[in-house]
Amino acid sequence: MSLAGYEFEVQRDDGLATEEMTLNMGPQHPSTHGVLRFVVKADGEIMRTALPDIGYLHRSIEKISEKVGYHGFMPYTDRVDYVSAMQCNQGWAMVCERAAGIEVPRRGEFCRVIACELGRIASHLLSVGTMVMDIGGMTPFTHAIREREKVNNLLEDLCGARLTFNYMRIGGVAWDLPPGYTEQVTAFLDQFEPLIDEYNDLISYNKIYVERLANVAAVSKEEAINYNLVGPNLRGCGFQYDVRRDEPYSIYPELDFEVPVGTGEVGTLGDCFDRYMVRIKELKESCKIVRQCLEMIPDGPVLARVAKKLKPPVGDAHVRVEASRGDMGWYVVSDGSEFPYRTKIRTGSFSAMSIVDKLSRGLMIADLIALIASLDVVAPEVDR
Amino acid sequence: MASSIGQYLKHAKDAAATIFEGMSVTMSHFVRKPYTIQYPDRTAVRVQDTLPLRYRGILEVDLEICTGCLACERACPIDCIVIDAPKDKVTRAMLLSRFDIDIAKCMYCGLCSEVCPTGSIHHTTEFEGADYSLESMIRRFVKDPVLAYKAKKGEETDPLIAPILDRGMEFLAEWAEPVDMKKYKKDQEEAAS
Ligand code: SF4
Ligand code: SF4
Numbered sequence: 305m306s307l308a309g310y311e312f313e314v315q316r317d318d319g320l321a322t323e324e325m326t327l328n329m330g331p332q333h334p335s336t337h338g339v340l341r342f343v344v345k346a347d348g349e350i351m352r353t354a355l356p357d358i359g360y361l362h363r364s365i366e367k368i369s370e371k372v373g374y375h376g377f378m379p380y381t382d383r384v385d386y387v388s389a390m391q392c393n394q395g396w397a398m399v400c401e402r403a404a405g406i407e408v409p410r411r412g413e414f415c416r417v418i419a420c421e422l423g424r425i426a427s428h429l430l431s432v433g434t435m436v437m438d439i440g441g442m443t444p445f446t447h448a449i450r451e452r453e454k455v456n457n458l459l460e461d462l463c464g465a466r467l468t469f470n471y472m473r474i475g476g477v478a479w480d481l482p483p484g485y486t487e488q489v490t491a492f493l494d495q496f497e498p499l500i501d502e503y504n505d506l507i508s509y510n511k512i513y514v515e516r517l518a519n520v521a522a523v524s525k526e527e528a529i530n531y532n533l534v535g536p537n538l539r540g541c542g543f544q545y546d547v548r549r550d551e552p553y554s555i556y557p558e559l560d561f562e563v564p565v566g567t568g569e570v571g572t573l574g575d576c577f578d579r580y581m582v583r584i585k586e587l588k589e590s591c592k593i594v595r596q597c598l599e600m601i602p603d604g605p606v607l608a609r610v611a612k613k614l615k616p617p618v619g620d621a622h623v624r625v626e627a628s629r630g631d632m633g634w635y636v637v638s639d640g641s642e643f644p645y646r647t648k649i650r651t652g653s654f655s656a657m658s659i660v661d662k663l664s665r666g667l668m669i670a671d672l673i674a675l676i677a678s679l680d681v682v683a684p685e686v687d688r
Numbered sequence: 689m690a691s692s693i694g695q696y697l698k699h700a701k702d703a704a705a706t707i708f709e710g711m712s713v714t715m716s717h718f719v720r721k722p723y724t725i726q727y728p729d730r731t732a733v734r735v736q737d738t739l740p741l742r743y744r745g746i747l748e749v750d751l752e753i754c755t756g757c758l759a760c761e762r763a764c765p766i767d768c769i770v771i772d773a774p775k776d777k778v779t780r781a782m783l784l785s786r787f788d789i790d791i792a793k794c795m796y797c798g799l800c801s802e803v804c805p806t807g808s809i810h811h812t813t814e815f816e817g818a819d820y821s822l823e824s825m826i827r828r829f830v831k832d833p834v835l836a837y838k839a840k841k842g843e844e845t846d847p848l849i850a851p852i853l854d855r856g857m858e859f860l861a862e863w864a865e866p867v868d869m870k871k872y873k874k875d876q877e878e879a880a881s
Contacts, residue, residue: 376765379797407869415751443714470797478802479742480864499692506713511703573726605867612803 324352329672331360338683342660346669348527354664354672356657363688367637369647374400374474374614377644382468383686384649387430387561390416390423390459391627393472395649398553398623399634402473404616412476412606413555418489418597419462419471421590424454425496427628428536428583428590433678435580436507439516444507451499454492474614476607493591500587508584517580518571521663521675528574530657531662535630536586537679540566540579547626555638559596561589576678583680613642629653629680653685728816739813742862744796746814749829752852754808756782756836760800768793769800769809773836782836791817792825800823802863807838807856 330341339360345352362672365384369377381396382389394416401408408416433448456466463471471477507513523533528541538545546563548556566578566587609639616638624633630652656679664672716722725731756773770785801810819825837849 372765376763376799379765379795379799409867409869409872443710453723453877460743461740462742464740464744464798465796468795468797475866476864478798478864479862482740496767502713506710510710511699512707515699558792605865605872607864607866608869609866 327669329354329669330357340681340683340686342542342672344664344669344672345418349668349670351664351667351669351672353661354667356660358654358657358683358686360687361683363684365688366647366649369644370644372618373642374644375610375612377647378473379468379470382470383684384688385627385629385632385651385653385682386467386628387682387685388423388427388628389467390471390558390626391467391632393469394554395623395625395627395632395634396419397472397474398625399621399636400614400616402623403619403621403636403638404474404495404610404614406475406608406610408476409605410555411480411602411604412608414597414601415477415481415606416472417470417555417559418481418594418601419459419477420595421593422455422459422489423469424590424628425587425594426452426459428587429455431628431677431680432503432583433581435680436513438673438677439513441507441510441513443487444503447499447503447506451496454496458485458489458492461488473610476605480606481601486601489594489598493595497588497591500584501590504584508581514570514577517577517678518575520571520576520671521667521678522572522575523659523663524574527659527662531659533630533659534652534655535626535628536582537579537630537652538655539564540582540678542566542568543576547624551624551643553623553625555597558600559593562594564589576674579678579680597652615640615642618655627652629656629682629685649688651685651688653679653681653683654688656681657686710775736813736815741858743813743815744798744811746791746812746817747794747801747809747827748812749787749789750808750810750852750856751784751787751829752808752849753778753806753837753856754784754787755839756784757804759805759806760809763799763803765797765799766793766795779780783833784830784836785833787829789827789829790825791827792822801859802858804860805857806839806853808837810856810859 317453327344327346328341331339331345335672341357341360342354343357344354363383368380372380378393378396381392384392400406429448429452433445433452437445458467459469461482462485463469471479513686523541525541525543528538528543533541542565544563544565547553549563564582566574566582568574568578570577571583618640620635620637620640622633622635624631626632632652633648633650635648635650636644660675660679663675667675727735756771758771760775761769761771768790770786770788771784773782773784775781776783796811798811804810817825
């Protein structure tokens with residue numbers, strides 16, 4: 305990778321000669337959340353720039369869709385963002401439904417939203433857990449993972465897999481809620497919600513943790529929009545935007561939930577702590593949504609009959625879903641055959657990588673880890 | 689100077705206080721039930737037996753009830769199922785001479801078992817598939833060519849096949865039944881009026 309244009313001169317008042325150092329962080333660095341590489345130019349502990357080098361996890365997922373057809377691509381969408389695969393499932397299902405004009409049964413929509421919000425809980429738990437671990441606290445990570453396991457158990461009961469769900473189908477979902485699922489999920493939520501506060505006691509307001517994150521890599525609203533940050537990263541800057549609320553899809557308009565934003569409670573607005581805190585608050589909101597869905601869910605079918613060889617009419621379709629890492633765009637072009645002509649997936653982690661260079665200037669190397677963790681980038685989602 | 693020392697001491701005090709708060713949460717876990725299990729050998733029941741029927745583990749085929757319709761082969765996005773089902777020249781009956789699943793390639797997506805009309809191909813709760821060679825990853829279900837199953841009108845009467853078919857139907861029952869939305873809506877409207 306060329307670093308042209310990023311050279312800098314080191315000048316010190318006392319005339320002591322210093323040298324800039326190029327440091328490779330990754331691709332096999334434990335703190336970079338998958339296979340990510342950063343080329344860091346540093347002067348001592350202070351970074352001049354950290355350039356992300358992406359592509360290590362590129363699997364041509366978009367191209368694969370052109371070979372496997374509309375139904376066959378569903379399991380691959382699990383791999384777009386394997387930490388929260390449900391919303392990717394939903395994105396693909398929705399874009400195909402829009403392209404082919406398919407209607408989803410109402411109960412199917414509820415099943416989708418329940419699954420998605422459980423997936424969001426699992427994803428945010430992993431995010432806040434690994435964030436603390438990257439900063440150096442091992443214990444809270446195990447607490448977060450313990451709860452994540454319970455969510456995974458619930459999803460396993462629902463669709464038979466813990467990570468690559470392949471739960472949704474074009475036209476609905478593949479499995480109805482199993483018997484007794486409402487009680488199971490309610491029992492989980494009842495014991496989980498108090499644990500969020502306990503988690504806050506355990507780590508969120510720990511003085512050392514707060515000091516480590518407050519005022520680090522603050523992003524202003526304008527910057528966030530210019531760099532196209534989405535999801536919790538955007539909301540962390542105090543900008544209230546959520547696709548679920550502002551461009552509603554599925555049954556979200558009928559549900560009552562808040563869109564938490566960063567408040568700058570311990571430092572600058574939009575710093576690492578705010579992004580972290582937005583995720584913690586979203587855990588509660590997701591619990592709220594799941595509860596409402598379980599109450600409102602109607603009886604009926606969950607899956608509409610769709611042709612085995614789906615051939616949407618010539619044209620294109622675009623949908624946006626609020627994935628755990630923010631606004632995820634799905635675009636498909638159909639040429640009338642049984643294979644998509646082109647698929648494009650736009651993910652939140654990818655645009656979050658673009659701001660790393662800007663934010664890293666002048667940061668300590670150790671803070672780069674905090675920055676990446678707070679942006680919650682997941683390598684497969686960056687590369688696809 | 690004095691204020692910065694005061695600041696420093698205050699930070700130290702805050703840090704100690706919040707660490708203590710966190711430790712109290714940690715301590716409270718001494719009296720809670722442990723959540724971890726000692727996989728694989730010290731669990732009360734085998735983990736496989738605790739998994740739901742929907743669990744998508746390693747695939748298995750009940751050849752007795754396979755109709756040779758090839759729906760599963762066509763549904764698989766990565767072609768890891770290979771079936772040969774030639775017609776017998778004399779009796780004109782369909783023979784199954786090969787049914788291989790490459791479980792090294794399989795991604796356990798379930799698209800194949802979803803379309804099977806009899807529940808012949810289904811997921812088990814088995815997930816420990818490690819082996820030393822790739823060859824052994826190809827599960828070959830046909831030893832000698834067998835006749836494909838022919839669905840009968842009404843109940844299955846063969847006492848050997850009936851329980852297998854029942855089990856297949858159990859697997860099938862887990863899947864959601866697709867409905868024709870137009871018809872469903874019309875029915876709903878009629879019921880309402
Ligand atoms: S589970 Fe999926 S990948 Fe495996 S054989 Fe069936 S369709 Fe193919
Ligand atoms: S296993 Fe099922 S889907 Fe596959 S050929 Fe046999 S009957 Fe058809």
